[in-house]
Amino acid sequence: MEIIGGLIGLLAAGIGIYIAIKFTIGVAFRTKPNPDALVLPAHELKSKFLLLGRKNPFDVMESPDKDFDIQVRWEIVDAKWREILGKAWKNLTYTAYISFDEEKKAVKYYERLIEKDISMAPLRIEKESYVQKGFQIDKRIRSFLYGIKEDGSIGEVYSYDFNPNDIKGVMRQIANENGWFFELHLSRRGAKKK
Secondary structure: OHHHHHHHHHHHHHHHHHHHHHHHHOEEEEEOOOOOOOOOOHHHHHHHHHHHHHOOOOEEEEOOOOOOOEEEEEEEEEEEEEEOOEEEEEEEEEEEEEEEEOOOOEEEEEEEEEEEEEEEEOOEEEEEEEEEEEOOOOOOEEEEEEEEEOOOOEEEEEEEEEOOHHHHHHHHHHHHHOOOEEEEEOOHHHHOOO
């Protein structure tokens, strides 16, 4: 009986390790293409994605990183204001890295959200950084701040309503309507070009 219990424990541990590795470098979420869609070549799909940056608050560009085809960058907030006896700053930036797997007809999508806050006063500096990597499904972030602006006036320093689906939802739809899978990846490594 002890041997069977030990084997079951080893099997469970092996399955747990497999799942952890799979989700660290693998696909976390995948949507299927429209079965009736005409499959576009990667360069044409890439052109459609690049057009998204023209009329939106985010930039869609050729990726400066050689491991990816496209990069999306959205500077959601970059605000400075005055506090009592000091100054403060907040920055929130969303970045997505996209590659095209021509063989599997899959768009690989990896995203990251970086938030930085700094508050400075006499004899004190506070700095916080927060990075969320992988994917955030349906995570909407809303925030606002009223205070003393850099020019000394009092009013709204910043206000934002950010939803990552404003970007990836459209990209997923474009990919699926043009015969491609759309994959959200938990790791940068899993979303890289081959």
